[in-house]
Amino acid sequence: MNGVELFLLGRTLMKIGEQAMPRPEAEAGAETAARGSVRSVLVTLxxxxxxxxATVGEIAARTGLPQSQVSTAVARLVEAGSVETEPDPGDRRRRLVRPTEEPSARVAEVRAAGIDAALAAALGGTDGAGPDPTVMREVADALEVLSRHLTPAAAARAR
Incomplete structure (x- = not known):
């Protein structure tokens, strides 16, 4: 595998992850345009x-997202109860963003969502019967191994 293949695999996994996440009821009827914002919300979180x-500007600098996208993502995360903000004591015009101490109902819902349906859809099957159960298990096991070793902290070290 080379860097391009790894990058493309990462994008594929992100898309499968987006499909696996339950959408908030407010977005349930929205088209896939709303999905694009899911990515910036997750990267921000x-x-x-x-x-x-951290401040919105610091988050934007680290993630490479435009500051306006980070601000919008932070607003959505505050609304969902995932993060809270407070004035920066050093500059009251800025706000510091931190995770809430207790996960919100939305966070619990997202964490409880499984990936089986999205993974099955991505793996498909040549005969319309769905993916081979052996392949499903093999891929799910590989994802478990990757998730143990390639944490967000590992990504931060790679920068």
Whole structure:
């Protein structure tokens, strides 16, 4: 595997992950355009978890997302009860973002969602009967191994 193949695999896994996540009821009827914002919300949340107490500008600098996307993502995360903000004591115009101490109902819902249906859809089957159960188990096991070793902290070290 080379860097391009790894990058493309990562994008594929992100898309499968997006499909596996339950959508908030407010977005249930929305088209896939709303899905694009899911990515920026998750990238933002990952950075907030890794760097609690950061400003929107700092998050934008680390993630490479435009500051406006990070601001929108933070607003969605505050609304969902995943993060909270407070004024920066050093500059009251800025806000510090940190994860909430107790997970919200939305966070619990997302964490409880399984990946089987999205993974099965991605793996498909040549005869319309769905993917081979052996392949499903093999891929699910491989993802478990990857998730243990390639954590968000590992990604931060790679930068």
């Amino acid at each position: 990952g950075d907030v978890v890794a760097h609690p107490g």
